Amino acid sequence: MVVFPPTTPDELVSLIVAIITSREFIRIICFPGFIHLTLVVIFLTWYERKLLARIQLRIGPLYAGGPGGILQPLADGVKLIFKEVMIPYKADKPLFIWIPLFLVFFAAVPFAVIPFGQNWVIANLDVGLVFVFAMTALFPSLILIFAWASNSKYPFLGGLRSLFQQVAYEIPMWISALSVAMLAGSLNLVDIVDAQSKIWFIVPAFLSFIVFFISIMAELERLPFDLPEAEPELVAGWFTESSGAIFMVIFMALYMKLYLMSALTTVLFLGGWWGPAFIPQPVWFIVKTLVVASFIIIPRGVYPRVRVDLLLRAGWTRLLIIALANVFLTAFLLTSGVLKPWGL
Amino acid sequence: MDAISVPPDAIFISLAAVTLIAAILALQARELIYGAIALGISFIGIAGFFAFLDAPYLAMLQIAIYVGAVVVLILFTIMLVRREALDELQERPEGGEGAVGLWLAGLLAVAIAGVAALAAPQLPAEPPPANLPVANLGPVLATEYPVPLLILALLMSAALLGALILAKVER
Numbered sequence: 001m002v003v004f005p006p007t008t009p010d011e012l013v014s015l016i017v018a019i020i021t022s023r024e025f026i027r028i029i030c031f032p033g034f035i036h037l038t039l040v041v042i043f044l045t046w047y048e049r050k051l052l053a054r055i056q057l058r059i060g061p062l063y064a065g066g067p068g069g070i071l072q073p074l075a076d077g078v079k080l081i082f083k084e085v086m087i088p089y090k091a092d093k094p095l096f097i098w099i100p101l102f103l104v105f106f107a108a109v110p111f112a113v114i115p116f117g118q119n120w121v122i123a124n125l126d127v128g129l130v131f132v133f134a135m136t137a138l139f140p141s142l143i144l145i146f147a148w149a150s151n152s153k154y155p156f157l158g159g160l161r162s163l164f165q166q167v168a169y170e171i172p173m174w175i176s177a178l179s180v181a182m183l184a185g186s187l188n189l190v191d192i193v194d195a196q197s198k199i200w201f202i203v204p205a206f207l208s209f210i211v212f213f214i215s216i217m218a219e220l221e222r223l224p225f226d227l228p229e230a231e232p233e234l235v236a237g238w239f240t241e242s243s244g245a246i247f248m249v250i251f252m253a254l255y256m257k258l259y260l261m262s263a264l265t266t267v268l269f270l271g272g273w274w275g276p277a278f279i280p281q282p283v284w285f286i287v288k289t290l291v292v293a294s295f296i297i298i299p300r301g302v303y304p305r306v307r308v309d310l311l312l313r314a315g316w317t318r319l320l321i322i323a324l325a326n327v328f329l330t331a332f333l334l335t336s337g338v339l340k341p342w343g344l
Numbered sequence: 345m346d347a348i349s350v351p352p353d354a355i356f357i358s359l360a361a362v363t364l365i366a367a368i369l370a371l372q373a374r375e376l377i378y379g380a381i382a383l384g385i386s387f388i389g390i391a392g393f394f395a396f397l398d399a400p401y402l403a404m405l406q407i408a409i410y411v412g413a414v415v416v417l418i419l420f421t422i423m424l425v426r427r428e429a430l431d432e433l434q435e436r437p438e439g440g441e442g443a444v445g446l447w448l449a450g451l452l453a454v455a456i457a458g459v460a461a462l463a464a465p466q467l468p469a470e471p472p473p474a475n476l477p478v479a480n481l482g483p484v485l486a487t488e489y490p491v492p493l494l495i496l497a498l499l500m501s502a503a504l505l506g507a508l509i510l511a512k513v514e515r
Binding site for chain 2: 126127130131135137140145170185
């Protein structure tokens with residue numbers, strides 16, 4: 001018998017046991033949740049270095065344990081933890097320490113609604129898509145506050161650039177996801193994947209896939225859109241002043257966001273967990289997500305950086321128009337009945 | 345296992361406390377940045393109220409638009425506007441323009457009030473259920489509440505025009 005609030009020690013114990021043994025708690029800790037996310041983030045940092053090294057005909061991490069230096073991220077982590085955390089003179093200390101933690105928090109929370117399989121979702125929320133966007137919409141302001149708290153000019157310039165860029169590209173991203181929601185007739189991410197059992201949405205909504213992909217590249221501050229951390233001009237952009245453990249936490253948040261956006265692309269356009277049934281659904285999902293992540297990483301070794309005015313003009317005047325036009329196109333496709341054979 | 349139930353009063357009181365304290369801090373903060381952060385927390389508290397009232401869609405949009413966009417705008421303003429420019433803004437517009445603006449605003453208010461008074465009897469007597477699915481939100485707004493929707497649209501266009509006029513720079 002579980003009572004809240006507990007009054008006797010017995011009730012407290014039974015409450016704690018009930019919480020720990022509940023399915024949600026196990027999921028939050030183990031599979032779609034904490035441990036899985038940490039492992040994937042560690043893997044992604046190694047994977048990115050290795051992939052970029054291969055593109056540039058280098059070898060990349062090699063010596064730290066196992067094949068291909070797979071333990072390199074652990075060595076990095078240990079190094080960063082034991083390094084001195086330097087907080088700039090006259091920086092805003094509480095904000096400087098707490099904002100990175102909130103960045104990780106808001107990058108991790110959306111995974112609660114991402115379906116890794118038909119039953120592998122922590123919270124089957126009816127407004128899952130809006131929830132993910134609401135959480136990612138908090139990033140630019142947190143980044144700007146962190147940049148301001150560093151009390152230094154390079155972080156501040158990087159923070160302002162990041163804000164311009166993320167606010168400009170958020171809107172095409174939402175609108176291109178809108179046409180997917182129209183196709184599925186739902187904002188629930190599980191329903192959206194269910195609707196793709198016959199045809200992946202990348203086919204009927206190819207244009208919005210392109211817009212969405214470009215927008216998440218800009219949201220993630222990846223090359224060719226990495227102006228907020230342009231090394232030649234801004235040292236390291238908005239996290240120039242961070243060091244040691246704080247830098248590690250920010251790094252974790254950035255890679256978690258990379259994984260989140262790749263997972264969202266998989267859910268919206270690449271049919272989520274669908275695939276031949278002999279491989280379990282979560283494996284399909286993670287494989288597709290890592291493929292998307294590779295396509296986000298690869299341009300970093302290939303393309304040069306774009307100019308800031310071109311970036312903003314492309315966001316506001318091109319992508320937004322294409323995304324809006326695509327909403328009407330999708331409405332036309334839906335009402336004309338072209339998509340009937342696929343049950344849409 | 346059934347969900348652990350928390351008494352609703354406790355949720356309401358804690359949400360109200362967070363919202364109100366954050367709102368007071370937003371006004372009291374000496375550093376404008378802290379004010380903006382407190383305002384964001386206050387908005388998140390209001391989103392909590394919407395979620396508490398079985399309106400998760402509204403709650404999410406509250407976070408996305410108010411915390412994600414309005415707070416960002418406030419941060420922009422704080423960081424990009426110089427102190428002197430803020431002081432210049434204190435000057436009032438010339439008498440004639442101000443009077444015309446007041447007249448127009450009054451006219452708009454009277455028109456909206458008149459339309460609302462005319463439309464009031466046509467509103468359905470029963471409010472729609474609280475946990476209305478998101479997909480039904482549009483049809484209900486467009487079929488059962490067309491007049492409030494139109495008034496909202498009018499208000500939005502007025503705000504848009506105002507923003508255009510404010511943003512216009514004399515060259």
